Amino acid sequence: MKKTLYELRSENIRKTYIFLIVFSLILFGVGYFLVYFFEWGLTGFVLLGIFIIIYNIVVYNNSDKIALLSVGAVPADPERFYLLHNVVEEVAIAAGIPKPKVYVMNEPQPNAFATGRNPENASICVTTGLLSMMNREELQGVIAHEMSHIRNYDILLMTVVGIVAGLIIILRDLILRGMWLGGGRRRERDRGAGSIVLLIGIILAILSPILVALIRAAISRQREFLADATGAYIVRDPYGLASALKKIASYQKPMKKASEATAHLFISNPFPGRSYFSTHPPVEERIKRLLSITI
Amino acid sequence: MVGWIILGAIIIIALWFIGTYNMFITLRNRVKNAWAQIDVQLKRRYDLIPNLVETVKGYAKHERELFEKVTELRSRAMSAKSIKDVGEANNQLTQTLKTLFAVAENYPELKANESFLKLQEELTNTENKIAFARQFYNDIVMRFNMAQQKIPAAFVAKMMGLTPEEYYPVPEEERGAVRVEF
Numbered sequence: 403m404k405k406t407l408y409e410l411r412s413e414n415i416r417k418t419y420i421f422l423i424v425f426s427l428i429l430f431g432v433g434y435f436l437v438y439f440f441e442w443g444l445t446g447f448v449l450l451g452i453f454i455i456i457y458n459i460v461v462y463n464n465s466d467k468i469a470l471l472s473v474g475a476v477p478a479d480p481e482r483f484y485l486l487h488n489v490v491e492e493v494a495i496a497a498g499i500p501k502p503k504v505y506v507m508n509e510p511q512p513n514a515f516a517t518g519r520n521p522e523n524a525s526i527c528v529t530t531g532l533l534s535m536m537n538r539e540e541l542q543g544v545i546a547h548e549m550s551h552i553r554n555y556d557i558l559l560m561t562v563v564g565i566v567a568g569l570i571i572i573l574r575d576l577i578l579r580g581m582w583l584g585g586g587r588r589r590e591r592d593r594g595a596g597s598i599v600l601l602i603g604i605i606l607a608i609l610s611p612i613l614v615a616l617i618r619a620a621i622s623r624q625r626e627f628l629a630d631a632t633g634a635y636i637v638r639d640p641y642g643l644a645s646a647l648k649k650i651a652s653y654q655k656p657m658k659k660a661s662e663a664t665a666h667l668f669i670s671n672p673f674p675g676r677s678y679f680s681t682h683p684p685v686e687e688r689i690k691r692l693l694s695i696t697i
Numbered sequence: 698m699v700g701w702i703i704l705g706a707i708i709i710i711a712l713w714f715i716g717t718y719n720m721f722i723t724l725r726n727r728v729k730n731a732w733a734q735i736d737v738q739l740k741r742r743y744d745l746i747p748n749l750v751e752t753v754k755g756y757a758k759h760e761r762e763l764f765e766k767v768t769e770l771r772s773r774a775m776s777a778k779s780i781k782d783v784g785e786a787n788n789q790l791t792q793t794l795k796t797l798f799a800v801a802e803n804y805p806e807l808k809a810n811e812s813f814l815k816l817q818e819e820l821t822n823t824e825n826k827i828a829f830a831r832q833f834y835n836d837i838v839m840r841f842n843m844a845q846q847k848i849p850a851a852f853v854a855k856m857m858g859l860t861p862e863e864y865y866p867v868p869e870e871e872r873g874a875v876r877v878e879f
Contacts, residue, residue, distance in 0.1 A: 484818070
């Protein structure tokens with residue numbers, strides 16, 4: 403069934419709200435158990451309610467900033483990255499939306515993602531690896547793919563879902579990464595504090611598969627096929643993106659800074675080979691479909 | 698009773714009229730806006746060309762004919778009035794610039810020149826913007842023109858004295874499918 407741009411948009415906005423409600427209910431369920439268990443009484447419930455409301459508001463309004471921050475993205479300098487800025491400007495004209503903010507992340511793996519609430523508050527982020535590997539046509543194809551995510555409000559759903567549920571995952575990663583990296587040296591000095599943090603980390607680690615399942619349920623893989631096709635249509639050229647995807651697929655090393663909370667945002671799976679988190683359809687299939695398009 | 702039905706009919710027709718009128722106004726403004734997008738890029742391109750010619754001249758002295766053609770086409774495009782003429786002159790200019798950049802491939806020193814590379818990228822940038830803005834413009838013009846022809850909105854268009862807008866001409870070689878090397 404064919405959907406219009408308008409239908410896609412309203413569907414994404416609706417799904418985002420449904421997700422926020424479902425997630426709030428889950429949070430409330432967990433909180434209810436805690437309040438009941440520790441006998442915090444009415445005050446506990448009131449505080450729990452306030453916490454959930456504030457959590458939703460803060461995360462909804464800042465999810466794009468959190469996503470960019472969590473992968474270590476920085477605004478792209480217009481002097482140094484003028485080619486990137488030029489391409490983004492061009493594709494924005496083709497898509498008929500304002501030019502999104504442009505970010506770069508220092509990472510050898512070629513990849514890119516878009517984030518934001520709506521086309522007026524959107525950002526596109528690419529890795530330095532992408533910039534060094536792609537020619538102009540290929541870069542244009544990748545940016546067009548991201549631009550279609552922006553135009554049909556995929557970015558709202560993908561970012562909010564990823565960050566609202568994923569904040570807990572990001573927290574887990576920070577704690578566990580900190581443990582493995584700095585653990586060896588500090589073990590002797592503050593064993594007490596470390597074990598509490600580790601305990602929290604383990605609890606979060608147990609909780610996170612549920613959250614990942616939730617993210618996966620909300621974001622279908624069809625979305626990527628659609629963005630490929632729309633992107634090719636925007637710039638009237640499927641070959642640039644197809645060629646870019648081929649290059650991306652040939653790079654096998656995983657990305658350092660991405661996590662399960664942000665993985666589905668990227669144009670291609672940041673963890674090649676790890677299939678348990680298959681938010682992305684196989685690249686070969688995507689290329690095949692792209693090349694079968696007649697424009 | 699009959700009076701109420703007539704009144705209702707009048708109100709419905711009036712509302713429809715207002716809605717259609719506003720739709721035409723919106724579309725007309727969008728056409729203007731889309732044209733402004735192209736115009737901005739065309740102007741930027743006219744500004745870049747003299748710099749390009751100056752830079753290339755220093756290295757490729759034997760291509761005088763080409764420089765003259767670029768300069769002539771530029772002034773023709775700048776003085777053209779109708780959208781069709783502006784478009785056609787610019788499409789020719791695009792072709793000639795492509796030739797110029799192809800010729801530049803023969804001059805290794807030119808290709809190593811920082812400001813030439815920068816100019817080349819800037820011109821590619823404007824070229825692409827023009828092409829994309831043209832797509833956008835022609836889509837809007839098509840909607841505007843079609844809305845004027847469809848009954849019953851056509852009556853409103855006639856009362857408003859609207860005429861179909863001109864399409865921006867699409868260069869011959871781009872009408873077929875574009876194939877990038879893969």
